[in-house]
Amino acid sequence: MHEYSLVQALITRVEAEARRRGALKVHGLSVRMGELAGVDPELFQTAYDTFRAGTVCAEVPLTLKQVAASWSCPTCRAAIPRGAALRCQACGEPARLDEGGDALTLDGIDLEVP
Numbered sequence: 001m002h003e004y005s006l007v008q009a010l011i012t013r014v015e016a017e018a019r020r021r022g023a024l025k026v027h028g029l030s031v032r033m034g035e036l037a038g039v040d041p042e043l044f045q046t047a048y049d050t051f052r053a054g055t056v057c058a059e060v061p062l063t064l065k066q067v068a069a070s071w072s073c074p075t076c077r078a079a080i081p082r083g084a085a086l087r088c089q090a091c092g093e094p095a096r097l098d099e100g101g102d103a104l105t106l107d108g109i110d111l112e113v114p
């Protein structure tokens with residue numbers, strides 16, 4: 001499943017980061033997921049709960065932040081209202097998805113570093 005491989009990659013990344021910074025412990029983890037990332041937050045949480053056992057994330061709570069997709073005009077930068085046609089009303093340019101709308105990103109790791 002999509003969510004499972006994303007979670008595995010996430011945990012691998014957290015472990016690498018904790019090792020690189022010589023962390024004693026990881027206290028928290030936050031992930032931003034875009035509305036169009038195609039990730040089901042509940043499945044993602046379930047996958048996380050499944051995979052974190054025995055890893056550096058075993059006791060670490062996961063915070064998921066959902067980011068709404070937003071669109072704007074690449075030419076005049078006008079924002080395209082939610083639910084409107086994905087085309088700029090001023091210049092007719094096709095709308096462009098703003099950053100974050102389709103991404104899954106590691107937003108922050110709370111590490112205890114000596």
Ligand SMILES: [Zn+2]
Binds near residue numbers: 076
């Ligand atoms: Zn425009």
